[in-house]
Amino acid sequence: MHNRIRKFQVAALLMAVVLTAILGGCSGSSRNGSDSADSSKGSEGSKPAEAVTLQVFSLPSNTSGLQQGWFAEVLRDQVGVNLELLPAGDQGEQKLQALMAGGELPDIVVFKTKRQVEDAVRAGMLVNLDDHIDKLPNVVKNAPAALQYYRDAASNGSGKAYAIPNQVGPSEVGATINYGPLIRWDLYKKLGMPQIKDLEDYLPVLKQMQELEPKNKDGQKVYAFSLWQDWDSMQMMLAAQPSNFMGVDTGDQMGGSLPFMQVDVASGETMSILERDSQYIRALRFYYEANRMGLVDPDSLTQRWDTAVEKMNQGRVLFSIWPWYNNNKKELVDADPPTGFEFVPFDAYKGTWFGDNPIGNSWAFAISASTKHLDAALKYIDFMYSTEGLQVLMNGPEGVIWEMNEKGEPYITDQGWDLIENGKELPGGGVLGSAVNAVNAQGLSGAVVHPETNAPLNYALWPTTISRNPSKLSQDWQSTTGFKTQTEMLKAKNMYTLSTLAMKLVPTIPEEINAKAARIGDVVKTNSWLAVFAKNDADFDKFVDEMASKADALGLQEVLEWDASAWKQAQEEAERYK
Amino acid sequence: MREGSGLKAAGLRLFGLSLPLLLVVFLFSYLPLYGWIYAFYDYHAGMKLSDTEFVGFRHFTELIDNPVIANEIVRVLRNTFAMSLLGIATSPLPALFAIFLLEVRSRTFRKLVQTLTTLPNFISWILVYAVAWSVFSVGDGFLNRLLLELGWIETEINFLASSDHVWLTMLGYSLWKGLGWGAIIFLAAIASIDHEQYEAATVDGAGRFQKMRHVTIPGILPTFFVLLLLSIANFINSGMEQYFIFQNPLNKDKIEVLDLYVYNQGMVGQSISYATVVSMLKSLVSVALLFVANTLSKAVRKESII
Numbered sequence: 001m002h003n004r005i006r007k008f009q010v011a012a013l014l015m016a017v018v019l020t021a022i023l024g025g026c027s028g029s030s031r032n033g034s035d036s037a038d039s040s041k042g043s044e045g046s047k048p049a050e051a052v053t054l055q056v057f058s059l060p061s062n063t064s065g066l067q068q069g070w071f072a073e074v075l076r077d078q079v080g081v082n083l084e085l086l087p088a089g090d091q092g093e094q095k096l097q098a099l100m101a102g103g104e105l106p107d108i109v110v111f112k113t114k115r116q117v118e119d120a121v122r123a124g125m126l127v128n129l130d131d132h133i134d135k136l137p138n139v140v141k142n143a144p145a146a147l148q149y150y151r152d153a154a155s156n157g158s159g160k161a162y163a164i165p166n167q168v169g170p171s172e173v174g175a176t177i178n179y180g181p182l183i184r185w186d187l188y189k190k191l192g193m194p195q196i197k198d199l200e201d202y203l204p205v206l207k208q209m210q211e212l213e214p215k216n217k218d219g220q221k222v223y224a225f226s227l228w229q230d231w232d233s234m235q236m237m238l239a240a241q242p243s244n245f246m247g248v249d250t251g252d253q254m255g256g257s258l259p260f261m262q263v264d265v266a267s268g269e270t271m272s273i274l275e276r277d278s279q280y281i282r283a284l285r286f287y288y289e290a291n292r293m294g295l296v297d298p299d300s301l302t303q304r305w306d307t308a309v310e311k312m313n314q315g316r317v318l319f320s321i322w323p324w325y326n327n328n329k330k331e332l333v334d335a336d337p338p339t340g341f342e343f344v345p346f347d348a349y350k351g352t353w354f355g356d357n358p359i360g361n362s363w364a365f366a367i368s369a370s371t372k373h374l375d376a377a378l379k380y381i382d383f384m385y386s387t388e389g390l391q392v393l394m395n396g397p398e399g400v401i402w403e404m405n406e407k408g409e410p411y412i413t414d415q416g417w418d419l420i421e422n423g424k425e426l427p428g429g430g431v432l433g434s435a436v437n438a439v440n441a442q443g444l445s446g447a448v449v450h451p452e453t454n455a456p457l458n459y460a461l462w463p464t465t466i467s468r469n470p471s472k473l474s475q476d477w478q479s480t481t482g483f484k485t486q487t488e489m490l491k492a493k494n495m496y497t498l499s500t501l502a503m504k505l506v507p508t509i510p511e512e513i514n515a516k517a518a519r520i521g522d523v524v525k526t527n528s529w530l531a532v533f534a535k536n537d538a539d540f541d542k543f544v545d546e547m548a549s550k551a552d553a554l555g556l557q558e559v560l561e562w563d564a565s566a567w568k569q570a571q572e573e574a575e576r577y578k
Numbered sequence: 579m580r581e582g583s584g585l586k587a588a589g590l591r592l593f594g595l596s597l598p599l600l601l602v603v604f605l606f607s608y609l610p611l612y613g614w615i616y617a618f619y620d621y622h623a624g625m626k627l628s629d630t631e632f633v634g635f636r637h638f639t640e641l642i643d644n645p646v647i648a649n650e651i652v653r654v655l656r657n658t659f660a661m662s663l664l665g666i667a668t669s670p671l672p673a674l675f676a677i678f679l680l681e682v683r684s685r686t687f688r689k690l691v692q693t694l695t696t697l698p699n700f701i702s703w704i705l706v707y708a709v710a711w712s713v714f715s716v717g718d719g720f721l722n723r724l725l726l727e728l729g730w731i732e733t734e735i736n737f738l739a740s741s742d743h744v745w746l747t748m749l750g751y752s753l754w755k756g757l758g759w760g761a762i763i764f765l766a767a768i769a770s771i772d773h774e775q776y777e778a779a780t781v782d783g784a785g786r787f788q789k790m791r792h793v794t795i796p797g798i799l800p801t802f803f804v805l806l807l808l809s810i811a812n813f814i815n816s817g818m819e820q821y822f823i824f825q826n827p828l829n830k831d832k833i834e835v836l837d838l839y840v841y842n843q844g845m846v847g848q849s850i851s852y853a854t855v856v857s858m859l860k861s862l863v864s865v866a867l868l869f870v871a872n873t874l875s876k877a878v879r880k881e882s883i884i
């Protein structure tokens with residue numbers, strides 16, 4: 001009897017160990033873990049309506065597995081496809097390398113840079129879209145300039161279109177530009193809204209805010225910054241962000257097309273990001289000082305984007321770089337008193353404002369030459385460039401989220417707002433944003449006007465949305481600042497820098513330079529993080545100096561020379577397009 | 579049938595029998611050497627080799643000419659050697675573990691320990707990291723929470739992002755994962771020791787530790803040496819999965835072993851040709867190690883391996 005009980009205890013203990021292991025695994029990758037791909041090309045027949053399963057490799061995507069939820073149903077019904085997303089995430093570039101070396105790409109590929117497109121074109125791995133242009137009527141209609149630009153600039157000299165850039169159309173700037181900084185408004189007000197003259201002045205304020213709220217309601221420590229490194233490619237991505245507040249690109253806005261070069265957007269002036277007075281080094285110092293003050297989450301070095309977002313959602317972060325990074329939960333921004341993030345610029349703020357985008361962004365849709373479902377792939381791509389398709393993608397089905405009012409304007413219904421703001425699942429499964437997030441790239445800009453509704457595609461830009469009653473938190477921000485939106489404030493105070501066309505026209509980096517840049521990038525990435533987490537000023541200086549000297553030895557000058565000539569070429573080309 | 583042809587036939591049959599194995603050796607050990615050709619081109623993934631530029635020894639001279647790169651190679655080799663040496667230095671641990679495990683009187687407890695120590699071997703490194711994260715991370719780590727709660731530490735310790743004792747911590751993880759599994763073969767070896775030896779030892783009045791020293795250890799020593807030789811042969815293959823998963827900017831200096839460096843340069847840095855050169859270096863080091871071992875063997879055992 002005793003023996004049996006003991007055996008049972010042992011078994012229970014073992015189960016507990018196994019469970020801990022499994023659960024540990026899940027919490028480490030909560031997003032990717034749950035939706036493992038259970039279907040490949042083989043299971044097509046079993047799907048209703050004989051939908052074709054397309055394998056999609058989207059470099060910007062953070063999800064993987066067979067796409068599920070309400071938008072998967074839309075795609076199945078209207079396009080006849082299921083999407084099976086291959087995991088890209090933080091290892092996207094490496095996986096692309098492996099796939100390319102293997103000689104075959106999945107059916108649909110969403111590239112991140114023109115360089116990648118050209119590589120694939122040269123290897124003959126993409127379908128010539130011009131051969132099937134009659135099957136892409138919406139692309140031809142809605143993205144003609146973008147199509148032509150990639151014929152000219154990313155076809156390996158053949159003059160044919162092999163890929164189509166994303167987000168084509170008018171400027172998407174509505175209530176907000178893409179950049180913050182946003183900080184915890186409630187805490188900032190409690191401190192009496194101290195003046196913030198320049199970037200560095202956030203730190204003492206954030207410190208005081210942290211002292212006001214050292215722990216969240218679950219007793220977890222609150223930091224100003226909780227960083228992650230899985231977005232780094234040739235530099236510390238998060239250190240390339242603060243320069244956006246000054247209208248300077250240090251590798252973010254141009255998608256890293258000019259490695260290690262800092263470009264002042266307004267003046268067009270350039271310098272190396274590794275020079276001591278560059279905005280990049282300034283950002284490193286900013287994070288370094290923050291870390292010395294105890295404002296940086298020590299887990300920053302070891303966590304991924306998923307975990308960082310989770311921490312943001314748990315209220316463990318005080319500073320947000322982008323408006324889409326912080327999560328102003330409905331129950332918090334309408335609570336009494338409301339808590340949440342609002343835009344608090346410094347006096348010298350000159351945030352980058354993205355203008356119209358007729359030739360699209362640097363991400364691009366393409367079809368693999370080895371696809372067995374060419375027609376379905378073409379249909380899917382055309383859908384992603386159609387106003388009908390994107391209308392559904394961004395706003396959900398009509399009648400569920402939105403309707404037309406008597407004036408013929410689209411508006412989000414009360415039920416719709418409930419679904420959006422409380423993150424509830426739509427009929428069919430998944431929240432509204434899950435549709436956009438799956439592939440994480442869309443053909444047209446959300447500001448393209450739909451011919452039937454006469455309103456922009458994205459509900460965030462609808463007049464009915466903008467005039468809607470704001471949350472208590474936003475009301476407070478509005479009454480305090482005297483402006484209705486971030487963009488209104490920036491316009492009135494002239495605190496923005498308009499992006500220029502030249503930024504889009506940078507030629508593709510040659511292979512040899514790219515290889516050099518990648519090797520330098522390995523050093524820059526590592527030393528940037530080392531500098532941020534340096535123990536003292538001397539160490540910080542040591543890591544920054546070492547970064548510069550190693551980069552020099554690895555051929556930084558050659559890369560910068562190419563950067564300079566490429567930037568000049570882009571500027572000249574922009575003159576011609578004017 | 580004449581004798582000569584009989585011999586011939588037997589030889590042919592033996593050759594036929596060994597042919598599949600020879601083929602496997604050729605396929606997996608010699609054919610991949612063809613890939614070395616990539617070192618002489620400026621290869622880019624996706625292109626045909628014939629379409630890429632032949633650059634001769636450029637990637638090789640780069641390795642020597644550029645002091646920064648040369649330093650990197652030295653650093654990476656140092657890490658590889660250090661971690662392999664630590665691995666070899668701790669190779670008696672599974673044997674000792676097996677010996678002491680069998681001394682445990684309670685059968686249930688013994689089985690429990692054995693199961694618990696064997697289990698980690700079946701967990702992939704990525705899950706090991708997840709477990710390590712949930713135990714050691716600063717914000718949510720169970721250990722930091724516990725120590726804080728007990729008041730033993732004032733501020734959390736960042737176990738995962740630390741540049742101190744990287745080799746030792748990595749050794750710790752791999753021991754945790756492999757100790758129980760490595761002990762299995764020794765448990766089998768101990769089981770095969772003749773029981774009469776123990777009985778004789780008991781009659782001679784040997785205690786527990788004396789039995790261990792004079793019966794068990796000599797009994798498993800041959801097994802231990804075979805495994806040791808195998809691990810020396812695998813010296814340069816320090817693996818990469820573990821280091822790949824645990825690497826971060828703070829510990830990269832110490833954790834980047836040769837295989838990981840090849841991956842970081844070839845796949846992440848997109849310099850496949852250069853990475854090929856570095857991986858050729860690995861073969862070179864292996865051959866050098868082999869000759870060292872051979873000379874040692876000649877000196878000590880008066881017989882050579884090759």
